[in-house]
Amino acid sequence: MRNICFYFQIHQPIRLDRYRFFDIGQKHFYYDEFQTEERIRNAVEQSYLTANRTISEMIKSSNGKFKCSFSISGITIELLEQYAPEVIDSFKELSKTGCVEFLAEPFAHSLASVFDGAEFERQVKMHSDKIELLFGKRPTSFYNTELIYSDEIGEMISKMGYKSTIVDEAKHVLGWKSPNFIYKHAYNPKLKLFVRNSKLSDDLAFRFQNMSLTAEKFIQWISEFPADEKIINLAMGYEVFGVTQPAYTGIFDFLKALPYHAMEHQIGFVLPTDYAKKTEAVDSLSVPYPTSWVGNDKDLTPWLGNDLQQEVSKKLYNESTRVNLSKDKPLLNDWLCLQSSDHFRYMSHKDAYGTNYETAYDAFMNYMNVFSDFLERLDTQFPSTIENEELTELVTTINNQEKEIEKLENEIKKLKAKKAK
Amino acid sequence: MKALMFGWEFPPHILGGLGTASYGLTKGMSLQPDMEITFVIPKPHGDEDQSFLKIIGACNVPVVWKENNWDYVNHRIGKVMHPDEYFWLRNGINYNFNRIHTNDLGCIDFSGRYPDNLIEEIANYEAVASVLAHQVDFDIIHSHDWLTYPAGVFAKQISGKPLVIHVHATDFDRSRGQVNPTVYGIEKRGMDMADHIMTVSELTRQIVIEKYHQHPNKVTTVHNAVEPLPDVESFTKTERKDKVVCFLGRITMQKGPEYFVEAAARVLQKTKGVRFVMAGSGDMMHAMIDLASKRGISDKFHFTGFLKGRQVNEMLAESDVYIMPSVSEPFGISPLEAMQVGTPSIISKQSGCAEILTHAIKTDYWDIDAMADAIYAIVKYPAMYKSLRELGRDEVNNIKWYDAGLKVRVIYDSVL
Numbered sequence: 048m049r050n051i052c053f054y055f056q057i058h059q060p061i062r063l064d065r066y067r068f069f070d071i072g073q074k075h076f077y078y079d080e081f082q083t084e085e086r087i088r089n090a091v092e093q094s095y096l097t098a099n100r101t102i103s104e105m106i107k108s109s110n111g112k113f114k115c116s117f118s119i120s121g122i123t124i125e126l127l128e129q130y131a132p133e134v135i136d137s138f139k140e141l142s143k144t145g146c147v148e149f150l151a152e153p154f155a156h157s158l159a160s161v162f163d164g165a166e167f168e169r170q171v172k173m174h175s176d177k178i179e180l181l182f183g184k185r186p187t188s189f190y191n192t193e194l195i196y197s198d199e200i201g202e203m204i205s206k207m208g209y210k211s212t213i214v215d216e217a218k219h220v221l222g223w224k225s226p227n228f229i230y231k232h233a234y235n236p237k238l239k240l241f242v243r244n245s246k247l248s249d250d251l252a253f254r255f256q257n258m259s260l261t262a263e264k265f266i267q268w269i270s271e272f273p274a275d276e277k278i279i280n281l282a283m284g285y286e287v288f289g290v291t292q293p294a295y296t297g298i299f300d301f302l303k304a305l306p307y308h309a310m311e312h313q314i315g316f317v318l319p320t321d322y323a324k325k326t327e328a329v330d331s332l333s334v335p336y337p338t339s340w341v342g343n344d345k346d347l348t349p350w351l352g353n354d355l356q357q358e359v360s361k362k363l364y365n366e367s368t369r370v371n372l373s374k375d376k377p378l379l380n381d382w383l384c385l386q387s388s389d390h391f392r393y394m395s396h397k398d399a400y401g402t403n404y405e406t407a408y409d410a411f412m413n414y415m416n417v418f419s420d421f422l423e424r425l426d427t428q429f430p431s432t433i434e435n436e437e438l439t440e441l442v443t444t445i446n447n448q449e450k451e452i453e454k455l456e457n458e459i460k461k462l463k464a465k466k467a468k
Numbered sequence: 469m470k471a472l473m474f475g476w477e478f479p480p481h482i483l484g485g486l487g488t489a490s491y492g493l494t495k496g497m498s499l500q501p502d503m504e505i506t507f508v509i510p511k512p513h514g515d516e517d518q519s520f521l522k523i524i525g526a527c528n529v530p531v532v533w534k535e536n537n538w539d540y541v542n543h544r545i546g547k548v549m550h551p552d553e554y555f556w557l558r559n560g561i562n563y564n565f566n567r568i569h570t571n572d573l574g575c576i577d578f579s580g581r582y583p584d585n586l587i588e589e590i591a592n593y594e595a596v597a598s599v600l601a602h603q604v605d606f607d608i609i610h611s612h613d614w615l616t617y618p619a620g621v622f623a624k625q626i627s628g629k630p631l632v633i634h635v636h637a638t639d640f641d642r643s644r645g646q647v648n649p650t651v652y653g654i655e656k657r658g659m660d661m662a663d664h665i666m667t668v669s670e671l672t673r674q675i676v677i678e679k680y681h682q683h684p685n686k687v688t689t690v691h692n693a694v695e696p697l698p699d700v701e702s703f704t705k706t707e708r709k710d711k712v713v714c715f716l717g718r719i720t721m722q723k724g725p726e727y728f729v730e731a732a733a734r735v736l737q738k739t740k741g742v743r744f745v746m747a748g749s750g751d752m753m754h755a756m757i758d759l760a761s762k763r764g765i766s767d768k769f770h771f772t773g774f775l776k777g778r779q780v781n782e783m784l785a786e787s788d789v790y791i792m793p794s795v796s797e798p799f800g801i802s803p804l805e806a807m808q809v810g811t812p813s814i815i816s817k818q819s820g821c822a823e824i825l826t827h828a829i830k831t832d833y834w835d836i837d838a839m840a841d842a843i844y845a846i847v848k849y850p851a852m853y854k855s856l857r858e859l860g861r862d863e864v865n866n867i868k869w870y871d872a873g874l875k876v877r878v879i880y881d882s883v884l
């Protein structure tokens with residue numbers, strides 16, 4: 048039997064406020080709450096709520112045959128908790144049906160997987176903790192930021208205990224291979240790889256209206272694949288439903304009609320973890336250089352393609368060790384927000400998708416001013432004049448000082464008691 | 469295709485951007501194999517580059533018939549014009565211009581600058597145009613800027629050949645809205661009489677449409693380009709302790725120098741190791757010196773006075789940032805020149821060149837905060853400087869006069 052596996056990605060960035068260089072050292076709140084709220088409310092009203100309701104109906108009417116998975120960034124979960132808790136509730140409802148799976152991803156929707164393994168692990172753990180707290184189940188499949196994947200990243204994912212992840216259909220990786228099979232990591236067979244069918248996913252996400260796509264036609268295409276191609280992975284942003292493809296295009300009716308037509312052709316729906324567990328990989332995929340799901344080249348150039356982006360990423364991840372010594376909550380929170388891949392995307396000259404800046408330079412200036420202030424704050428806690436190793440030792444000493452004092456006090460007591468005798 | 473062009477300036481003796489643009493455009497157009505250009509200017513100095521076009525000096529064109537022998541003419545103007553040409557042009561005198569003061573050759577003495585009796589010089593230029601229109605062989609008339617519109621219009625009336633005019637600036641740009649009615653009259657009449665109008669930017673095109681009431685179909689934008697510097701490698705940047713931010717141009721109301729001073733004051737409040745240079749001269753220079761001392765930044769704010777020729781490029785190349793906060797700039801070629809030598813530029817959104825540049829920082833001219841922020845970013849963040857320098861240079865090197873020339877050619881063909 049052929050199966051469809053849906054991945055819906057949800058991420059809304061926290062927008063930075065206009066931050067001039069004379070604000071450095073003066074103002075430590077960096078965000079444009081108005082814009083952030085407006086964007087998230089917009090997405091909630093036009094997309095998330097209706098889409099969740101539609102999916103819930105589909106699960107009910109198909110007797111649990113329809114299944115799909117979600118990857119929601121940690122930052123977005125926090126935003127939803129703040130601005131639209133009803134969406135969280137509706138996801139909890141969905142979660143109870145047992146027909147949806149929540150995937151793990153880096154908390155801040157960051158590029159940490161490319162630069163900083165330790166930071167990556169920290170964020171993934173943070174995210175999984177959060178998902179477990181909300182939905183009662185720890186994720187077992189992984190969905191990296193912008194589907195960034197390489198052998199090295201795969202190894203980290205597997206080490207953290209995730210059983211499968213998804214990569215995009217990059218021509219230079221797959222060659223003649225079809226995306227409609229299960230693959231495995233180049234040298235670590237424990238990690239199963241799903242491959243996003245980029246043509247069908249993009250047909251739905253970006254070309255739905257122009258192609259006047261119908262559920263019947265879509266399922267027909269899927270049914271026409273060679274018989275041994277068993278799994279069709281469709282991954283897209285969740286806001287495709289209602290924002291990218293507005294409700295009037297009939298996208299929700301399309302979604303609703305899918306299970307019916309799928310059943311007609313004996314096509315089922317699966318969740319990544321279940322399917323990975325019971326299916327053997329046909330081959331391994333070797334990905335020496337990171338790939339992503341954007342553009343024709345499917346590489347990292349939208350985030351790290353020019354000098355501006357490279358400078359920022361270098362500067363940012365240089366500080367990772369120092370920042371993580373800190374216990375200062377606001378600082379740690381800013382650290383996460385500043386890592387969102389969106390900020391990097393806005394600095395692209397060619398592909399600044401979703402930007403609120405006029406030019407890449409604008410985005411860079413604003414970000415660097417914010418980051419300079421962040422560094423000043425960090426410096427007051429952990430001076431950059433001291434080497435990181437030394438800092439770590441000092442911090443350990445400080446952290447242990449209470450224990451030390453306690454120990455010494457006990458000793459004094461003992462001695463006093465002795466003396467008294 | 470033979471074009472008769474009326475201009476006012478031509479390098480190397482130039483006073484503003486008009487001469488540079490005239491040179492670049494004609495040079496770019498001369499690459500079209502069937503293009504023949506005759507370029508008229510009021511007063512050539514004899515050292516103009518005539519390898520790709522023919523220059524006629526209006527001050528050597530007789531407008532009143534005077535009897536002179538060949539040797540005398542050769543002695544007088546042989547350096548810049550062949551005597552035979554003088555006699556040939558003399559046959560084109562059809563009207564009586566005795567009212568105009570002429571010299572012993574029957575020619576008018578033009579200053580070729582922007583004198584107080586500019587309106588009179590413009591009218592005299594018309595007289596010269598009449599002689600040329602009768603005698604020179606051409607298919608189309610092309611007038612550069614308002615000073616030459618009357619000449620172009622007269623030539624059109626005499627020859628019946630189509631007239632295109634090239635708007636390098638309007639009086640609305642020069643005066644921040646306080647237009648001189650005489651100048652406006654000359655501009656308006658030139659535009660009304662023209663068969664087609666070319667503007668150097670979309671910004672200027674809108675002014676021409678809205679303020680001069682021209683039909684949009686008659687107005688086309690042909691952006692300027694920049695002539696590649698042959699010796700670009702010879703301009704180098706000396707290592708200095710302090711970063712240099714420079715403003716270069718006439719220190720007049722149109723160029724917005726006061727915004728530069730204010731932005732400098734903002735930057736200096738917060739940062740050390742940056743110096744500001746205001747190069748050029750103009751009627752607001754003293755006011756700017758006062759303003760700089762009032763803000764208490766005179767020790768970091770320097771004036772160079774008027775720069776010319778090589779000095780201009782040297783100044784640009786030595787700077788870390790070039791800034792043009794013009795209140796209204798029809799095109800503004802100097803940021804392109806700065807980018808050519810690898811200097812990052814900050815330009816106002818109210819300048820025409822902002823329409824074609826990506827790798828330059830654009831701010832509103834009044835937004836001194838944004839300007840200060842951009843200056844700070846370029847001097848403090850190396851990636852910013854590097855990107856703007858390298859990508860900016862590549863960008864500018866791809867803006868070619870040849871392409872601008874092709875657009876002009878399309879317009880010529882459409883009115884013929």
